[in-house]
Amino acid sequence: MQTGIPVNVGSTDTATPMTGNLTRLFIRDHGGSTSIIFGLSLIPIMFLVALGLDFSAAAQKQTQLNTAADAAALAAVAPGAMTQTAAQAQTTATNIFMAQASLIPNLSYSNPTVTVTQNGMTRTVTVSYTAYSINSFPNVFALLTKAAENQWTLNGSSTSTSTTSPNINFYLLLDNSPSMAIAATTAGINTMVANTQAQGGCAFACHETNPSADNLGNPNGEDNYTLAQNLGVVTRIQNMATATSQLMTTATDVMTANNATCPNGPGCYQMAIFTFNLQGNNGSNCNNTSIQVIYAPGCAASSNLSAAQTAAGNIDVVEVCKNSWLTCSNDNNDTDTDFETAMSAINAIMPTPGSGTAGNPPQEVLFLVTDGVDDEVNSSSCSEPLDSGNRCQQPFNTSWCTTVKNNGIRIAVLYTEYLPLPTNAWYNQWISPFQSSISSNMQSCASPGLYKMVTTNDDIAAAMETLFQIAISSARLAQ
Numbered sequence: 520m521q522t523g524i525p526v527n528v529g530s531t532d533t534a535t536p537m538t539g540n541l542t543r544l545f546i547r548d549h550g551g552s553t554s555i556i557f558g559l560s561l562i563p564i565m566f567l568v569a570l571g572l573d574f575s576a577a578a579q580k581q582t583q584l585n586t587a588a589d590a591a592a593l594a595a596v597a598p599g600a601m602t603q604t605a606a607q608a609q610t611t612a613t614n615i616f617m618a619q620a621s622l623i624p625n626l627s628y629s630n631p632t633v634t635v636t637q638n639g640m641t642r643t644v645t646v647s648y649t650a651y652s653i654n655s656f657p658n659v660f661a662l663l664t665k666a667a668e669n670q671w672t673l674n675g676s677s678t679s680t681s682t683t684s685p686n687i688n689f690y691l692l693l694d695n696s697p698s699m700a701i702a703a704t705t706a707g708i709n710t711m712v713a714n715t716q717a718q719g720g721c722a723f724a725c726h727e728t729n730p731s732a733d734n735l736g737n738p739n740g741e742d743n744y745t746l747a748q749n750l751g752v753v754t755r756i757q758n759m760a761t762a763t764s765q766l767m768t769t770a771t772d773v774m775t776a777n778n779a780t781c782p783n784g785p786g787c788y789q790m791a792i793f794t795f796n797l798q799g800n801n802g803s804n805c806n807n808t809s810i811q812v813i814y815a816p817g818c819a820a821s822s823n824l825s826a827a828q829t830a831a832g833n834i835d836v837v838e839v840c841k842n843s844w845l846t847c848s849n850d851n852n853d854t855d856t857d858f859e860t861a862m863s864a865i866n867a868i869m870p871t872p873g874s875g876t877a878g879n880p881p882q883e884v885l886f887l888v889t890d891g892v893d894d895e896v897n898s899s900s901c902s903e904p905l906d907s908g909n910r911c912q913q914p915f916n917t918s919w920c921t922t923v924k925n926n927g928i929r930i931a932v933l934y935t936e937y938l939p940l941p942t943n944a945w946y947n948q949w950i951s952p953f954q955s956s957i958s959s960n961m962q963s964c965a966s967p968g969l970y971k972m973v974t975t976n977d978d979i980a981a982a983m984e985t986l987f988q989i990a991i992s993s994a995r996l997a998q
Contacts (some may be wrong), residue, residue, distance in 0.1 A: 577652035587619035596681035645844035684786035685875025762980035795861030862919035
């Protein structure tokens with residue numbers, strides 16, 4: 520009977536494979552572990568997100584602080600601020616930074632460190648700051664960084680540099696002696712010579728004192744100046760007057776282009792115009808040496824500048840010369856170009872120069888326009904032979920140039936060439952012996968780089984403007 524009954528021998532073997540399979544299935548089932556892993560990772564993810572938000576906010580604040588530092592540094596070198604002292608510029612920069620920083624939320628900050636360095640005309644401003652970005656998740660930050668401050672430290676700096684034009688006073692000392700009344704062009708010289716044959720041919724439009732006494736032989740007894748006007752001949756001295764007027768216009772244009780903040784600068788130019796012409800014999804002074812023709816502050820009201828330009832344009836120094844002779848004795852003497860007296864007078868007028876920066880006296884430039892020949896009564900110190908009337912004609916004595924330059928004043932020299940007149944007996948006797956030294960003598964009077972020479976047919980206005988531009992450019996570089 521038992522042979523047909525199944526024996527339950529393999530029941531245990533049958534159960535073991537089933538249990539192993541279930542175990543394996545459970546192990547391979549990842550559905551539950553995802554939730555567990557997510558749950559375990561959620562906390563650090565939240566920490567990292569919070570940290571990222573605080574870091575991003577701190578970075579944005581630093582960008583804003585950098586912008587504030589830039590604005591502060593630039594404000595301290597703006598044209599208006601360049602007129603301020605270093606201490607005032609420092610206050611300006613600090614106020615600008617603090618005003619912008621106050622608009623940034625969740626920020627702890629203090630006054631920036633502002634350094635203002637003034638080197639001549641160049642100002643350098645550095646604005647440095649340290650601030651703290653207050654975190655929105657301080658506990659997270661403290662936990663992850665183990666920092667007690669619960670804030671990000673922010674540092675930065677900005678530097679700005681500006682170079683300004685100095686304030687400069689220009690003193691124009693213009694030679695208005697009769698020899699400057701030579702015709703300005705070759706054609707003009709030829710016209711004058713052709714129409715003054717009774718005098719032996721004279722290229723000068725004003726080289727006599729009393730036409731009726733001199734018997735010039737001109738129509739209606741007129742003098743050479745009137746003759747030149749009637750012939751339409753332009754003289755060198757007329758060109759000098761026009762050039763002086765144009766120079767003031769150029770100075771005004773430069774100031775406008777440089778956004779000059781006048782009257783205290785930077786970049787303001789003032790012009791004082793003087794002539795030198797000692798009238799009369801033996802030092803008789805009819806017109807006063809170094810006459811102050813017009814004083815024209817370059818930054819003054821336009822009406823004053825206009826008046827100065829009009830005056831400069833109307834300086835008819837030859838006419839002044841001629842009319843003044845009528846009030847003097849010894850009318851037939853030409854000794855009226857006393858360079859030493861003129862330089863002594865202008866040196867006494869010019870004050871001690873400064874750096875030209877805000878709060879300091881202006882720099883100074885003496886602008887000398889002349890043909891370089893001294894003509895005065897001198898019995899002892901003349902380097903050339905004297906005529907019978909003790910008339911000394913010689914190159915300018917440049918000792919006064921040295922004195923002026925030693926005072927810190929630069930000298931710009933425009934030498935209007937004293938033209939050789941080989942057909943003229945007076946020239947051959949008195950001027951020709953030292954003609955070749957006039958130019959080098961005047962060049963030695965000038966400061967380095969501030970010398971120009973013009974001759975017949977040259978443009979005096981362009982030469983004066985070139986010297987002016989060199990003077991203001993070299994002033995910036997030298998300081």
